[in-house]
Every structure is written in structure tokens, then in C-alpha cells.
Amino acid sequence: MGKRRRVDERRKNRPGPAVIGGVIAVVVGGAGFGVYALYGGGATADAQSSSVGHKKVKTGPLSATEVRTTAERFLTAWQRGQVTQAAAATDDSTAAASQLTGYTKDARVKDVTLTPGTRKGDQLPFSVKATVSYNGVSKPLTYDSAVTVVRGARDGKPVVGWHASVVHPDLKDGDKLVTGESGTPPIKALDRAGAELTAAKYPSLGTVLDGLREKYGKKAGGKAGVELRVVRGKKSTADKLSDKTLVELSKGTPGTVRTTLSPTLQAAAEKQVGKKARSSVVVMRPSTGEILAVANASHGFNTAFQGSLAPGSTMKVITSSLLIEKHLASADEPHPCPKTVKYGGWTFHNDDDFEIKGGTFKASFARSCNTAFISQAKELHDADLTRQAQQVFGLSMNNWAVGVPTFDGAVPVQSAAQMAASLIGQGGVRMNPLNMASVASTVKAGVFHQPYLVSPSVDHRTTATASRKMSASTLAQLRDLLNYTATYGTAAEAMSGLGPDYGAKTGSAEVDGQKKPNGWFTAYRGDLAAAGVVQAGGHGGDTAGPIVAALLKLGG
Incomplete structure (x- = not known):
């Protein structure tokens, strides 16, 4: 039987910490203390069970109580520095123990305070406030992460679904956090006009700047400082992800790297992708190959350069x-x-x-x-x-x-x-x-x-x-x-x-399990060429087309 393919071109809580005024407070002796605001999030679902051999394995959706108490058990143990107990509350105690141990020993993080937010289904967001210390120098560390609770494969009991990103959202499995003298000096990246490029000014360039430092930090003549950074593991390295600086404890001396980026086009590209969720765009010069702009609506991964999508x-x-x-x-x-x-x-x-x-x-x-x-x-x-x-x-x-x-x-x-x-x-x-x-x-x-x-x-x-x-x-x-x-086809409206x-x-690419296709658009005008994608956006002429066309209108 033939397969149909279409490419759309148009269109009762356990005993726990004391409850004070509706907020669960955990006080950790000798360290910081965390305030746990654990709220319910709607109706709960009763867990079912099935038999495996002579054991009953819980199945079915997790209740609000299961999510809350499981997350609380893990976070309390982590904050207290009880690595074994925290790891035991996950579905991969070995990996969790290794990552949590490294958090203290390798990343030099102490005085950890964890403050959960409001439960969302099986997930509990939380914020982290801590201190990074190295050779007498300390800097604050703050960020947000989340715990997802799942049923254990053997007994169906609720446990934390372990991934390195629980510890820090920039970590992929196999990565680690390290504080020390950076192996790579920092760089000062410049646009084609000689002005400094920063992620604060151009949010899309965070991953690009990481890549430039990795490639040119030693060659550009800088001197390394002391940092807390994400050190990539084998899988992340194979995926061409660069190490990432999270906290700078002492400044190094940056070397200078000039890029081909146009400040006008880069600013415009950032503005354009801000109008469409999950959009990415690149502008370049056909006569030379120079990249003039690169921007992504989401800043954690450089889809514009490293995405792998059906076009x-x-x-x-x-x-x-x-x-x-x-x-x-x-x-x-x-x-x-x-x-x-x-x-x-x-x-x-x-x-x-x-x-x-x-x-x-x-x-x-x-x-x-x-x-x-x-x-x-x-x-x-x-x-x-x-x-x-x-x-x-x-x-x-x-x-x-x-x-x-x-x-x-x-x-x-x-x-x-x-x-x-x-x-x-x-x-x-x-x-x-x-x-x-x-x-x-x-x-x-x-x-x-x-x-x-x-x-x-x-x-x-x-x-x-x-x-x-x-x-x-x-x-x-x-x-x-x-x-x-x-002039006359599916790209005419955008290129008018x-x-x-x-x-x-134009292009639209179907993705399994996605209601709308990814919308694509590639075009040139004079000595500018550009291409963009809006994932799950729909037809390329309506979604990516206006982004690309707006940049081509600016000329060289």
C-alpha cells in the first residue's frame, strides 16, 4: 500500500519540612537556606498499577502530590550536599551522583539556595542562587532550571528524570561544569566596521562568540582568566557545541578578532527574528562569501549555522x-x-x-x-x-x-x-x-x-x-x-x-508530529543573498519570506 506524502507549499503528603504561612521552609545548617513554594496545579490523577511477576508496578499519570514530594526530596538533598540521597531520588543515580559531586568539587559552587516555582504538570521549575569561589575570589551564581518527575521503569515509583540540564540548563548529557584558569583566552569580536560585538547588544551572537573564542582565543594573543564554564563532553563535541563561560571570576586579556558581520544587517536580523518564534536567518554576500548577519529567535542553539532540517x-x-x-x-x-x-x-x-x-x-x-x-x-x-x-x-x-x-x-x-x-x-x-x-x-x-x-x-x-x-x-x-x-510565483508577495x-x-517541509510545516525562503537581490526558516510556521512565503525580504531591502 503506497504511503501518502504531501509538502504544503501554501498554506496525603509525606512528612517534610515545616509549613510556615503556606510556604515550605528548609533550613540547612552551615549553608544557605531554601524557600520552597510548592503549589498545587489543578486536579490530580489517581495512579493505576499493573503486575510484573509478583510485583505491582504503578502506572498512569503522576499526581500533583507525587510530583511535589519527589521534587522536594531531590532538591532538599541536593541543597544539603547529600549527594547520595539526591542521586537515589533520580532514575540514573550514577550519572546524577557524578554531576552533583562535580558541582561542588570541579565547579567550586557553594552556599546553594534552591527556590522552586509553580508546578507545571510533571515539571517543577526552580531557581538557583549560589556562590562560585576559587583561590579566594568569589562571585555570585544565579540561574533557573527545572526538575521533571517520571515513573521508574522497574517499580513505577516517581523519581526525577535525570539529565545534566537539571544541574544547569546549558549542560548536555556528558558535559560538566569546571571553575579554574580557562584553557582558552577570551576574545573581543569586532564587526566589519570595527565596533565590538556582544551578546548583550546582539543576543543571537552568544553561541557565535563562544565559537570564535574556541577557534581564535589562543591565536589572537589574549591571556586566559579564571572562569566557571561548561566543558563539553564527547557527544556535544561531536555536535560541534563550544565550551561556554558562565561566570568570570577574574578577567583575562582578550585578543581581537574581526568578523564580516554588518552592524546594520545584524541589528535588523535580530529585530526580524524577534517577530517570529523559532525563526532563523542568515545574510551573506554572493560575490565573496562574507556572512553579514546571523540571527535566531531562540538563543541556546545556533539553528542558522548548525541546524539540520529538511529544506x-x-x-x-x-x-x-x-x-x-x-x-x-x-x-x-x-x-x-x-x-x-x-x-x-x-x-x-x-x-x-x-x-x-x-x-x-x-x-x-x-x-x-x-x-x-x-x-x-x-x-x-x-x-x-x-x-x-x-x-x-x-x-x-x-x-x-x-x-x-x-x-x-x-x-x-x-x-x-x-x-x-x-x-x-x-x-x-x-x-x-x-x-x-x-x-x-x-x-x-x-x-x-x-x-x-x-x-x-x-x-x-x-x-x-x-x-x-x-x-x-x-x-x-x-x-x-x-x-x-x-515576480509571479509563490515568492512574489514577499519580494514585491x-x-x-x-x-x-519558497519552501515548506513536513515534520512528523508537527501540525504545521517548517516554512523556508531563500532569495538574492543584487549582491546580497539570504535564507530563513520558521519552524512549525507554515508556508515559507508567508513566514520566512517577510524576514528575508526585509533584510534584502537594506542593500549591502
Whole structure:
């Protein structure tokens, strides 16, 4: 039976601490004290039970009492420094004991006060107020975290679901907190005009500045200070996450690193992503590869550079170049766009099952007809799209040297229905706004220029290259397709008034379990190119399109 695929292009509490005035107070001898404001949060659900062997295992939703008392037991033990008892209240006592021990010994955190907030379902938020001390120097430490209570796998009893993020929200499992002399000196990052870049001024740049320090701290001539920092473990390192400074106890001497970021475009990008939750955008210069702006609505992870998301129909830019080169499509020649196409046991649909009768490939591209691309899958080899992405667009080789960690796109070799799905940016294809801004840049410039945030001349690093260019005919047709889409197609509303030297492509990518698709938009205007995504936003022309267009309007 065929699978249906559609890419939407439009559219009784235990004994505890004394209760004083409705607030549970815990006083810790010799240390700080915590004030526990544990409130109920609505109706409770009775736990059920099932038998495993001769033991009864509780099942069903957790009650408010179970959540409250379990969280209280864990937090009280942690605050008192009773690591064994705190770890025993979790579902991974070994990992919890290690992390909580390191909190005192490695991170040098003391005088811990934990203050819970209001329970939300199975989760209890709490704030941390403590002191970090090293060689006689102390600094305050404050932050918020949360405990999630779950049922234990063996007996169903409520326990804290353990992750390193319980201790600090910036920790991933395998990471640790360390206080001491930093191995990497700090840096002072500058924009292209020579002004300092800070996360206070540009919130999206927190992760970028961490990456710049990791790469250039020692090379830039600075001197390390004493800090509390997140030291990444193996998994985080593999995911290209950088160490992160949390508290600076004594200042080091920073080295200076100049970036390619434009203060005007960076400020505008921050403003634009602030209008749409889960949005990200990148702006770059096609003629050189310079990155002019990078911004994310959420600041904990740099989706714009390191995201790995299906790009939806923006991938059709790469696919179109392949089909044109193989003489399977031509911009002004007739091209099929039926309601549905079957391939590899799947049935592929257009949005609302529309069809174009007697239309050209240009018309299919501008309206983002999925079946116009899927219909050509039978003429392609499994590795064709992968080779096109690598050889022409410089993607999917994990070799970009941008100056900070990036994900360089993935276009894996696939077969049957998955190969067909990859032609329209689904299947196993994964991209981020940096990758898709680079795609638009390659079309505008006629050749791939690897994006970069720090000039290669600073450290004499080698940047990635593409092994070949598109033919003049292919390039001209591809630009025609993007221009027509920006003028008359799905990108026309967002790009209104920006022509004539422009081009764009919209995209929407379905995600399992997500009501709305991720909205994508990639475009160029003059010597600027940009791409954006709004996760779970809906159609790209309506969501990411206005973000990208607003930045292109600012010019170079």
C-alpha cells in the first residue's frame, strides 16, 4: 500500500519540612537556606498499577502530590550536599551522583539556595542562587532550571528524570561544569566596521562568540582568566557545541578578532527574528562569501549555522540545476505537473492536488509543483542529487571553514521513494539557513564561494571549493526560474518591489508530529543573498519570506 506524502507549499503528603504561612521552609545548617513554594496545579490523577511477576508496578499519570514530594526530596538533598540521597531520588543515580559531586568539587559552587516555582504538570521549575569561589575570589551564581518527575521503569515509583540540564540548563548529557584558569583566552569580536560585538547588544551572537573564542582565543594573543564554564563532553563535541563561560571570576586579556558581520544587517536580523518564534536567518554576500548577519529567535542553539532540517521545496533550486543539466527539464519547455505521481511505492501529491495542464517547467517551479520533479526520478541515478550538491553547490562534504562550527548540509545517496522525496527537499536531505543562503549565492554569483565569518587571511586556513561550475545555459535558466518565482510565483508577495535583479524560492517541509510545516525562503537581490526558516510556521512565503525580504531591502 503506497504511503501518502504531501509538502504544503501554501498554506496525603509525606512528612517534610515545616509549613510556615503556606510556604515550605528548609533550613540547612552551615549553608544557605531554601524557600520552597510548592503549589498545587489543578486536579490530580489517581495512579493505576499493573503486575510484573509478583510485583505491582504503578502506572498512569503522576499526581500533583507525587510530583511535589519527589521534587522536594531531590532538591532538599541536593541543597544539603547529600549527594547520595539526591542521586537515589533520580532514575540514573550514577550519572546524577557524578554531576552533583562535580558541582561542588570541579565547579567550586557553594552556599546553594534552591527556590522552586509553580508546578507545571510533571515539571517543577526552580531557581538557583549560589556562590562560585576559587583561590579566594568569589562571585555570585544565579540561574533557573527545572526538575521533571517520571515513573521508574522497574517499580513505577516517581523519581526525577535525570539529565545534566537539571544541574544547569546549558549542560548536555556528558558535559560538566569546571571553575579554574580557562584553557582558552577570551576574545573581543569586532564587526566589519570595527565596533565590538556582544551578546548583550546582539543576543543571537552568544553561541557565535563562544565559537570564535574556541577557534581564535589562543591565536589572537589574549591571556586566559579564571572562569566557571561548561566543558563539553564527547557527544556535544561531536555536535560541534563550544565550551561556554558562565561566570568570570577574574578577567583575562582578550585578543581581537574581526568578523564580516554588518552592524546594520545584524541589528535588523535580530529585530526580524524577534517577530517570529523559532525563526532563523542568515545574510551573506554572493560575490565573496562574507556572512553579514546571523540571527535566531531562540538563543541556546545556533539553528542558522548548525541546524539540520529538511529544506522542503527550496531544495528544488539544486534539483532544477540537475534536471536542466541532464536535459530532463528546460525553463520554457512544456513539463508535466499532474495531481499525483507514484514512485517507489509512495504517492506524491501537490498542495491541494493542483495540476498544471500544458505548462512549462518555469510555471511548475514558480508554483512549486512537486510532481514535476518526482516525475523525473525514474530518469536519475541514486547518487545524482548528492553529486550535484557536492560538485556544484559545495554542500554535504563537512569541510566548510567558516570560523565557527557549522553544519554543512547533508544530501545522502538514497534510493526508491526516499530518493524521489529528496528531490523536493524531504527524505534524508538536511539543511539550515546558512546552507540555503549559500545556494542562492551560488546561483547569483555563478560559482560557489564558501561562506565565512572570519576572513581566511586571518589564520591562512583553506576554504572549501566546488569541483565544477554550471554551464552558462544551465545558470541562465536557473536564474530565470528564480526571477520568475520572485515576480509571479509563490515568492512574489514577499519580494514585491525588490526587482528586477532578484530571485527567490519558497519552501515548506513536513515534520512528523508537527501540525504545521517548517516554512523556508531563500532569495538574492543584487549582491546580497539570504535564507530563513520558521519552524512549525507554515508556508515559507508567508513566514520566512517577510524576514528575508526585509533584510534584502537594506542593500549591502
